[in-house]
Amino acid sequence: MKPILRFHGAAHGVTGSCYELETGTRRLLIDCGLFQGSKSEKALNYGDFPFDPASIDAVILTHAHIDHSGLLPKLVRHGFDGAIYATSATIDLCSVMLPDSAHIQEMEVENLNRRNAQRGKPLVSPIYTMQDATACMTQFRPVAYTVWTTIADGVRARFWNAGHLLGSASVEVEIDQAGGPLRMLFSGDIGPGHKLFQTDPEAPSGIDYLICESTYGDRDRPEVTREARRNLLGVEVRRAANAAGPLIIPSFAVERTQELLVDLFLLAKSGDIPAATPIFVDSPLATRASAIFERHASDIVDGDILRQALNSRNIRFTETVEQSKGINRLVGFFIVIAASGMCDAGRIRHHLKANLWRRNATVMLAGYQSQGSLGRILLDGAARVRIQGDEVDVKAHIGQFDLYSGHADASELVSWVKKCSPIRQTIFLTHGEEAGLAGLRMRLANASFRDASVVLPLIDDAYELGPTGSRQVDLNRPRRLHPEKVARLDWHNDLSRLLIDITESVNAVADERGRAAIIRRLRRALKSSA
Template identity: 55%
Template sequence: MSFTMRFCGAAGTVTGSCYWLTTPTASFLVDCGMFQGNKTLQALNYEPFPFEAAQIDFVLQTHAHIDHSGMLPKLYASGFRGPVHMTSGTRDLLSFMLADSAFIQEMETEQLNRRNARRGRPEVTPAYTRSDAAECLRLFRAVDYERWVEAAPGIRFRLWNAGHILGSASIELEISQDGQDKPLRLLFSGDIGPDHKLFHPDPEASSDFDYVICESTYGGRARTRRNEEERREILAHEVRTALQAGGNLLIPSFAVERTQELLADLTLLEQSGAIDHAPVFLDSPLAIRATEVFERHAHELEHLSRQPHLIDNPNIRFTETVDESKAINRIRGGAIILAASGMCDAGRIRHHLRQHLWRPDSTVLLVGYQAPGTLGSLLSNGASEVTIQGDPIKVRARIREIDVYSGHADHGELVDWIGDRMPIRRLILTHGDPEASAALRDAVVATGFPVDHVTQPQIDDVIDLETGALEPGDRKKIRRVEPDAIIRPDWHNDAAQLLLDIREEIDRAADDRARKVVIRRLRRVLEER
């Protein structure tokens, strides 16, 4: 059997993390994540895996975020029955996150099939169901940090705290080699948290590796370092300004970690008088479950013992049912609404955006990374009109962004983390767009690391772990998506924008006669095909 690693996701992009390793004794995965972003990327979730699921012996899971874990139920449904090793924090989060992901897929598929029926198109099926999500939980095995575990003959691993979210881990891996005294040593960074992050110690790991596979999400971005007081004051300024405008403040927020950080800081700001008391709605069943898990794991988290109780705060309203969520629409101003998802590509936040984006007195505060092609990215880039559930919505609300709650290490922190892992035989940069990965590569090379020992793979590329040679995926047989389709808005985004532009051009026409002229010109273009 070959001794290889295939990059099945998170190569040239930040989503779909999945590494497939084959050795003489086992075939296994590190992560099995869902693709998010534009529809071209998301379509990969519905295609067959580039491996036989039933032939995978085990999975090593870095953390619970869906772009790293979201295809585990599909892996189970496709025939996988091996163990999935992870921390107890990751296990507890995934116990409801995967079911939530399945529910969203089932609901969106149901809505799509209703539209397809009206258009005479065939039905589609979700990537997996809630039943698949429930069944795959039986395969989860909790592992303590910094304890060696044998996963298969000649293969052992241990987990290091990555400081990203509750339960997040970097994975150190040793694989025995025939005829060699020393094992092959690999380190998968997972997602690395920033220094001095709320709830977590700084990231840790060992050193001296043959391969380090490192994320590069913010490889090209340096953030101004902020302490706790400065971070809260930035948030307080945004809250005060938004509520003074007379409308509501919408915060699209990732359900795990980001939401809990915001709840803690909003509570402290209200208690200190830095912001006026205002109703805070947590309108995300997933985020509510995650908050409960955080409180159960409080003993593992820094600061939480001296933070206010997130669940018991009387000023935070937890809206679990659809009716409770819709009732928020009756509040026209003075409220803070947190809802998932953080990139605005799914979840209840889309419902709230439909209600508020057209209101000049409303504010949308983006607090995290926005992948290309997502609704959050369109808002971040200044779109004047967007489409939500088929309806064009004018963007008149204030769109604001802050970068003080990031769960990822920035450029300098990544360089330092890599430096602490030296010596390294080969550095592989993944989980970032090409510009971010290139910026991190250049910074590491500037420290004296050989440029020809840095690899930036694309999806479905394969590396020979014995020689270090990278083999590009065969475009016809292996590569499922071209790199250019990953890094920019796809044709779905272009088509949606074109329809908005057509509507705007027709609306701008002086009278009905002028509108007919616009339509006639468009028809001529179509007839010239």
Template identity: 50%
Template structure:
């Protein structure tokens, strides 16, 4: 039985997960996610799919986050009309998330085309529209946890609770009939375990191959209970209040926003933090909250904790752009939650543009920030950032909290892999940046896994699978050179150089010094030659 596994996304980076499993008479995708981060990586979203869309029989979707589901409407536009298998909560969340992503695409392209017209550049089309996203929902077929589903000729699947977000799963793919099929487990994104609102991640043991996410493969986070998490949040609120300005929280709309709102309301009600008006400035988060109200039932506690969000007196939902614009008039203490969580899209950018230069403002980041995103640049301490083509000085307080992550840390990833033993074949490490991949590989070796049985695929790399082994297959040219998926690109390097040039010019003692500096730069540009080997930016 010929069986190939190809990694078309989230290889050496944390976004765009898409794996293709193909064999005799079948082709299936596990996830079809959107790339985020550096512009070079995001540009892949606009290119044709690196596989024959017409040959795909089915899509198995682990969860609704855009870096796993965000290219499904493009797949549909390209001609795919097969089933998309997912849990009911994932389907409901995708209904709002994909439509929102399509709307963002249309808005972003409208803004970009205005700039392109002014610069004499060609116009571009959105990857897909809101209407495309809504049409894609007709392809979804709901699955129940731990029930086996026939998804293609000779291929079955079983979905296991991954504990990462509402509806999130790991997907076990069973290839072949009889008593000796090949079992491949795709972890999806794994939850941290021990969380208030989500179960611990589970999965089957005794598999042949494992595809393991590695987002936090290089770090162990502080383990905190609800009381300690809220104590830390309350302290951040007290400091932000003392700084004299508003608190701005870039927030992932699904899961993170709802958990933060519950904690914000709790610490204010207890008196541990100063009272504030809270503005949820994210239509997607508001619509997602409705899904949590419908499907957030916790079987362990027999309650839905999110019902608190239905009529909270200090909580304001801002759906219309005009509602968001009116926040500009506020000067006193208040809290704004807005997407996107990595600061690369959505209404958060408007708030950052008007608030980053104010010293009394606090920006509190509570989620993972991929390489090249605006959020990552802020966390790394950049004092000048570029937002939608304009430079902004960063004077606000930039704070981070790592206790809200919905991803398992390195310790949790290793333990989850050990619980899947025996693993007869290969462990493929995906959905991680290079340092995380390297560190997790070393941790797995120390835990007793054979080094030769651990692989870190690069983008578009294919493996030929047998029951107990995996061999790389030499195929065509990958869309990105190896090891480039998670590095800062030339766009980031240009922005950084321009920012530093501006700083040097401002710091120069007089205009003659500034002119000499620019003339020297002009001479360098005239004599510069293309380097043989482009240096990695950053």
């Protein structure tokens, strides 16, 4: 039997990374990530896997980010008992990130169930629990970079530094075949140039199949050095300080937060921003992740500066809910860094709720914002948003500072793919929205990759991998989500916008009679559609 590769996530979207590789005698997963973004995509986290977890022999994990690792506890909960192969640093990060993910789910489900009980709606259960996350960690097995590791009978893997995150890897997989081994490379997430803590990404050459991310496949970021990026950050911080209000930075808790802390520390040290500026890291996960980064400081670039930043007097790590709430009682200029980076969960939503309506507040989005996320809605210019059931006016200055992205841009991706040449068969482009996929495909064609076909798989697509090319199979297997609903605004986004529009229309009418007329028309419309 020829190997079959199935794309169960990160297909025309940037979350839920999960690839199933069937070799004939073994079934493997590369990544098993959480879906983020719209309600429609998040619903996939609660549904059944498109495979039997007990049938999976092993998992290969490229890195610890939740969109790549976040469903591993659920996988174990539903019967997977094999090994999870990852670098030592990835295992360390997962040991805090997966329990944190479970805690967030338990807390959010508890709050949701409180509202559901009040409204007479059925109660829901979390995707998994802290107990599941703890159990999952016992199945991790550490691997070293550039060393072949036997994953299963006839299957070997070799990890290459992807330059994206502490412990991140691109994974080369070799499958024994009658005519010689079939070689595949899963990019994971590829890091950019001038990454503060990481060296440039590595890659093997001469492979049969490449599965490559395309997050920024349609754009080139400005060429900036680390010093230039720091100076530009200083401009943004001083602008917020001049407004005499808080600077709120939604940030991924792992590595993005630590990079920001180093540059803010150096800016304060040089006097480019007020030296006594209070900087609050309001994320228990970021606090625990920072401790792991400090432990691995000798393994990363500028680790000594990171140690100094983490121990700076004006950087304060908050743990309790009471400490978090106390931040928003402050006045004047201060900085809050809180997760999540796309504003979809965690404490950042409380800070946004408390500050978006303030004209002197600044929200600086420091990374990619997927379609349907609150961060993307803010970035697209919403005048009012709904957070935890409440409507909030957006009067704060909303900006994006994308120079801290952990992803390579289009030119860097093409350069990395060139390192892998020759690519003898198919390049599968994943982990990108429509523009990123189309942009990278065009650039690869212009870069003379015409010998290798470029395929843009949809969610749950399957391809048979032969020695002379790939062929789509399982064409009649149902998809869990229609492709047109991936990385799109969905009914929940539309409903939130409608509720805001209704409130604004009713409030805009000066007299009670006019308001009553609007409400009557709405009721008639609802009755006629029932």
